[in-house]
Amino acid sequence: DAEITQSPRHKITETGRQVTLACHQTWNHNNMFWYRQDLGHGLRLIHYSYGVQDTNKGEVSDGYSVSRSNTEDLPLTLESAASSQTSVYFCASSESLGKYNEQFFGPGTRLTVL
């Protein structure tokens, strides 16, 4: 069955370290998204991509970067981890945009920055 996976599922790191969270989908969806979920804020968009070599900033993109070298993967990199980036991170994908844009989510990565 097609799916979307994230790794690692849990990560503890130290302030200042570079961290990369992986997201892999087997649906061959063009559109991929990264969100973070925090108490009191709900889910907020970090970065998104409409296809290979395309990346766009979301509402909370500072301190994060993404690259899209193939259809299946959209890794999220924290350049220099900060305690404010402790959160649960979700990756999502969708086949189309507009009114048929049904997004499917991965299981999440819980990141703790000490």
Added chain:
Amino acid sequence: KQEVTQIPAALSVPEGENLVLNCSFTDSAIYNLQWFRQDPGKGLTSLLLIQSSQREQTSGRLNASLDKSSGRSTLYIAASQPGDSATYLCAVSRGSTLGRLYFGRGTQLTVWP
């Protein structure tokens, strides 16, 4: 900016009750609205997607309605079961920011036996 609000924030009901979860949004220029379920420590599971031209969608015991002009959606759960206990999130997609979802903070539902 699109603001999405869900009321109530938490709901506790006995098994068998029919219940309604509410979602409101400030900008009626949406492409679609999606309802998700989230279990503790897990990802989001898509329940229903309503396109902007539709009034409702049904899946099993779930029925979601959309009134775009008033900026409201409701998720109706019939004959609730303890297995329905989870957090329910609604999210809207706007035409001006293609593909991006704007989420409410969710309603935490507990169904007790």
